[in-house]
Amino acid sequence: MAGLTVDVIQREAKSFGEYQKGRSLYYKHMVSLGQVETFWRGEYKITAEAEENRVRLQISDGTIASFSCSCQDGTSRRLCRHAVAAALAWLKNSPQ
Numbered sequence: 671m672a673g674l675t676v677d678v679i680q681r682e683a684k685s686f687g688e689y690q691k692g693r694s695l696y697y698k699h700m701v702s703l704g705q706v707e708t709f710w711r712g713e714y715k716i717t718a719e720a721e722e723n724r725v726r727l728q729i730s731d732g733t734i735a736s737f738s739c740s741c742q743d744g745t746s747r748r749l750c751r752h753a754v755a756a757a758l759a760w761l762k763n764s765p766q
């Protein structure tokens with residue numbers, strides 16, 4: 671069990687609108703997962719690309735421990751649409 675849920679992703683998003691935009695990117699297959707590294711139980715580092723932006727996510731114990739994105743919202747504390755899309759893509763692809 672990955673521990674991460676859609677609810678957590680939504681809560682960590684910059685806004686509900688940003689979450690919806692990220693979800694839309696995911697459903698339109700406009701996000702592609704790159705490297706997924708597993709470090710320890712419940713700890714993952716993910717890279718992804720969406721709308722020509724590079725996303726990095728660190729997931730730890732079902733929470734988003736850190737993220738960055740090359741878009742203008744990528745240094746915010748809360749997830750941009752690309753990070754939302756990447757997190758959703760990872761969530762749906764991860765072995766549970």
Ligand SMILES: [Zn+2]
Pocket residue numbers: 723739740741742743744750751752753
């Ligand atoms: Zn972004």
